[in-house]
Amino acid sequence: MPIRPATDADLPAITAIFNAVIATSTAIYADDPFTLDDRRAWFVQRRDAGYPVLVAEDGEGVAGLASFGDFRPWPGFRHTVEHSVHVRADARGRGLGSALVGALFDPARRLGKHVMIAGIDAANAGSIRMHERLGFQRGAVLREVGRKFGRWLDLEFLQKTLDAPGSPR
């Protein structure tokens, strides 16, 4: 399953994947669809920061995406990133999500990152299990910090230490 850096030409498919997740789940705490311009701005910002935006391809085209950004903007958090991963509904359960997240580890290490964070809706048992299998450890659950579909949402943070050669011990 080919995984490669995203290009501008992938942005419509990337936007469609995000918007299907927004419309059908609490995996993204947003109510309204992203516009193509919004995703373009996000993509340019990640690229300018030197952060990867990866896509997985199947016979239908872009089947999933993964990326990371800064966890929090303060300088002391510079060795920590937070990632996201989303797979097209008909392509789930075939290992793409795991492969996409796994493909983020080495780029993060090369950038000297020490810890990768996943902020996952606490009801998203499949994603939590997938991340645990990838070596993420479960951390705090923040109760009722999100709201969507007329109800409160709990957010769970998981973390993986990357042991980047360049990062301080």
Ligand SMILES: CC(C)(COP(=O)(O)OP(=O)(O)OC[C@H]1O[C@@H](n2cnc3c(N)ncnc32)[C@H](O)[C@@H]1OP(=O)(O)O)[C@@H](O)C(=O)NCCC(=O)NCCS
């Ligand atoms: C979570 C997600 C990225 C996993 O991607 P994936 O390609 O299905 O993952 P993999 O095939 O590598 O791993 C499959 C695991 O994901 C879980 N999973 C979640 N939704 C699934 C679905 N619709 N079909 C199959 N497996 C699913 C399964 O529980 C499976 O774990 P298991 O083997 O222990 O049962 C993907 O289901 C997705 O995009 N979901 C909607 C958006 C989302 O939740 N994003 C993550 C936000 S943190």
